[in-house]
Amino acid sequence: MKISKVIVAVVLLALVAIAAVAVYQCNAKPSEEDAKAIVSKLNTAWDEAFAQASAGTLSSYYDANGSLLPAGGEQVTGSQAIADFWSGLFAKGFAEHQITNVETGIVGNTLYQRGKWSAVLKSEDSEPQQFSGNLHILYKKQDDGSWKILTHTWN
Amino acid sequence: MSSSDFKATAEQLNQAWDAAFNAKDHALVTSFYDDAATVLPSGAPQINGKDALLSFWKTSIAQGIIDHKLDLIHAEADGNLAFQRGHWSAAVVDAQGQRQSFSGNVHLLYKKQADGHWKLLSHIWN
Incomplete structure (x- = not known):
């Protein structure tokens, strides 16, 4: 007993x-280090989908209510419209997108990063053109624990 | 705070921001930013911290940018963070008296301060 x-x-x-x-x-x-590691993986996956010109994969990285705030264009909201937007850029010859993280923050179910982006426009009748600028991405934690983009703004 | 409550707050913050800018009060404009805030201008490097923001807005106002207007499209709050996406517009009048208008998209991220006020953590436009 x-x-x-x-x-x-x-x-x-x-x-x-x-x-x-x-x-x-x-x-x-989660510490800033954890947030940086999450964002680093998200950026690699995003750039990889862009390199493969996969508009469907890219749009899967956005929240169902995700929005793009493009430079020189109207805001784009929702998965299908976002897929169409990236398809349009691929058709123009945009390639080699690269996101470079500068700062990351995480509060509750919201994660954000500010950074820089660059890409190359390749067309048959001209030399490749390099573009770059500032970038801000806001992510929302999904029910399954993954992070998806709520807003994606660049200039 | 619900997102609809924050939308009303964001509308007020927009009015205050535009009023300060259009009154050419760069110190008041800067007071709307968090101590760790960053401005991500179109075509220029990112600007961090109060001192750098003060001189950035002073320069922008001195360049003759007038009639700044923020128009909210969507706003959401999540605990102590909130954001809005919207449109901005502004104008400049050149030496010949010609008015040129500019506009684009804007994204504003806010952090709730210890005193309950919302201040800008990042401000990006194109």
Whole structure:
């Protein structure tokens, strides 16, 4: 009897410890380092989809209510319109998009980065043209824990 | 704070920002930014911090930019962060008296301050 009580006590203590760790992990705030690592992966995936000229993959990186705020164009909202926007750029010959992160912040279910972008316009009848500017991307955490773009602004 | 509440707040912030800019008060414009704020201008490097922002807005106003107007399209708040996307427009009058208008998209990210006020954390336009 005595031994089994000890075992029960040990098991209960272990469960309490596991629960405490789980609660701590759920409440622990992701550090700026964690946010940087998340954003670095998101940027690599975004640039990779652009390199493959996959408008469908790119549009899958946006929230269902995501918006583009393009330089020199009207704002674009929603998955289909966003896919069409990137298709249009690929048809013009835009390639080699690169996002360079400068600063990242994370608060609750919102993540943001500011950075720089560059891309190359390749067309048959002219030399490749380099474009670049500033960029701001705001992400919203989805129910499945992934991060999707709510706004994407550049100049 | 719900997003509809923040929309009303953002409309007020826009009016205050435009009024300060159009009154050529660069210090008041700068007071609407968080201490760690960044402005991401079109065609120029990013600008960080109050001192740099003060001189950026002073220069912009001295260049003769007038009639700045922010028009909200959509605003949302999530805890202590909020954003709006919208349109901006402004004008300059050249030496010959010709008025030129400019406009584009704008995105504003806000951080709630300890005193409950919202200040700009980033401001980008094109």
